[in-house]
Amino acid sequence: MADRKNVQTTGSGAPVGDNQNSLTAGTRGPTLIQDVHLLEKLAHFNRERIPERVVHAKGGGAHGVFEVTNDEISKYTKADFLSEKGKETPMFIRFSTVAGESGSADTVRDPRGFAVKFYTEEGNYDLVGNNTPIFFIRDAIKFPDFIHTQKRDPQTHLKDPDMAFDFWSLSPESLHQITYLHGDRGIPATWRHMNGYGSHTFKWINDQGEAFWVKYHFVSDQGVKNLDEPTANQMAGENPDYHTEDLFNAIEEGDYPSWTLYVQIMPYEDALAYKWDPFDVTKIWSKEDYPRVEVGRMTLNKNPENYFAEVEQAAFSPGHFVPGIEASPDKMLQGRLFSYSDAHRYRVGANHEQIPVNKPVSGTNNYQRDGFMRTDDNGGGSKNYEPNSYGGPTEDAAAEISPFDVEGKVASTPYPDDDHYTQAGDLYRMMSEDEKQRLVDAFVGHMKPVRKEEIIKRQLEIFYKADPDYGRRIAEGLGYKVPQEEA
Ligand code: HDE
Secondary structure (H helix, E strand, C coil): CCCHHHCCECCCCCECCCCCCCCECCCCCCECCCCHHHHHHHHHHHCCCCCCCCCCCCEEEEEEEEEECCHHHHHCCCCHHHCCCCCEEEEEEEEECCCCCCCCCCCCCCCCEEEEEEEEECEEEEEEEECCCCCCCCCHHHHHHHHHHHCCCCCCCCCCHHHHHHHHHHCHHHHHHHHHHHCHHHCECCHHHCCEECCCCEEEECCCCCEEEEEEEEEECCCCCECCHHHHHHHHHHCCCHHHHHHHHHHHCCCCCEEEEEEEEEEHHHCCCCCCCCCCCCCCCCCCCCCEEEEEEEEEEECCCCHHHHHHCCCCCCCCCCCCEEECCCHHHHHHHHHHHHHHHHHCCCCHHHCHHHCCCCCCCCCCCCCCCCCCCCCCCCCCCCCCCCCCCCCCHHHCCCCCCCCCCCCCCCCCCCCCCHHHHHHHHCCCHHHHHHHHHHHHHHHCCCCCHHHHHHHHHHHHHHCHHHHHHHHHHHCCCCHHHCC
8 A cells, every 4th residue: 555645545544445436347347336435525515615704705815913003092991902012823815805706806896895703812803994094885785785786686687886876875874885895995906905994983891891893994004095996997807806816916925014003092072963874884084083093003914724614614793802802882883793703604604613714713602502513522531511510611701892871762763963074075075086086987888878867957956965076977978967956
């Protein structure tokens, strides 16, 4: 028998005699069902695909390290991985587009996922953001509808601009994000040349139990570079995996990309007095009001060994908090706290957190048992209930979330503020003339195929409310007048 080290085996470890020829009765006889190697190989092949992510299906990832660069941060959070300057935490990131399927092009006009998993000594902390500081909607209940308009028409199975602009023009809270998306940053040159944001407001708690609101900003140390739409469209055809390839090659060549992490910090009491609802993820906090404070640096320095094992099976959840970091009442964040782990249980399985890329370096110690693909000792002979008299793991009061007051009626409540125009208009007005022209051209190009005139008119009215020039220029490009100025 050849040296076993390099002998091909079946899934059950038995050596394979012949991997070129099926077992047949005679030279031309039928294939025998007892060719268990053939049966296993074909059957496993049929089961190689797991459900792709329902959004963010196309992406790439890398391992790296996060280093704290500011000793002051521990004043605001007791999170251990942020406790002192120089502290390093291994991390894994996955970049992605939103709407495309797993084989779609990287260089489309679309937000980019920016999902970071910090393997801290207090458990995994997942910061599952995008390359935009805001989002299209601000209540989780609208998310499935919104995504349906970004995917394919139920009849034609084609992308349909009527659906996208119908939804956006009937959900004016999307104006800020679609202005951002149709601006230059809507098509990053590479994943290395874009910023990342937590987007939502989160809550930090320090050792004294004081609470602060924070927003995360990962600022690319490579700078921000974008692709213009014609170049991006050409790249989508020539090399649909351009961003994936760029990141892999950069790390392979030792050109490690890094981002400097900052937070904006809002005192707890400011929240309800601030001019904008700090829990409305369609709005930003101005950096004049809440300047960015440096936290640390994230450097990507290792490519995955295996894409499926590490990137496709990666399971990020905004619900993976560590002590000192908690949720805010942002309704989008609240909905995400359910959705991600639910998606992982469906896509990767009940025990997805036992898969190496998802496994906390700090270990787990609980009473969860059984379920598909249980690959650890399943708690061995220890009791699987608590409280118990057998020394099983008990809760740690220090890990309880910080109590906070709530008030008001239980009701399906809209946000109190419907000013979707000021911040979008500010974004338009801060653009250079060239940037404005590219923005207008992008919208004109994307709205020209819209068939329903009422959709176009409704959307033009919304642009105009943000800034009359914004509305007029797009209307002109489409051969319309803005409704507000129709004779
Ligand atoms: Fe996601 N999102 N999302 N999303 N999202 C998912 O979870 C969801 C939102 C983001 O690389 C899904 O594992 C809801 C905002 C990223 O694995 C799903 C809502 C932001 C990724 C899901 C949002 C994001 C996802 C699909 C509205 C930026 C990829 C597969 C409340 C702040 C993570 C999965 C990765 C993936 C739900 C909105 C970012 C379906 C319900 C806002 C980066 O659970």
